[in-house]
Amino acid sequence: EELGLILFVGIPLPVTGAWTGSILAALLGLRPASSVLFIFLGVLLAGLVVTLLTLLRVYGLIAAGVLLGGFGAVYLAKMRADLR
Secondary structure, rough: OOHHHHHHHHOOOOOOOHHEEEEEEEEEEEOHHHHHHHHEEEEHHHHHHHHHHHHHHHHHHHHHHHHHHHHHHHOOOOOHHHOO
């Protein structure tokens, strides 16, 4: 749950930030003190990702597209497997 919270907040997409991570932590029943740490680490991760993609310019855009496409393909494959 903690790693999932870090990754959720760390993905720099709309509606995956600290505010939504706080709501998610409350819904999962995580302790507030530890949730603050994991959300903070997620925000740092998101900042690092955005910084790297910005510094890489066009190559960063290509890398982001490939990663998001890969994650999307894995998610769709998992959904298909769950439906069977």
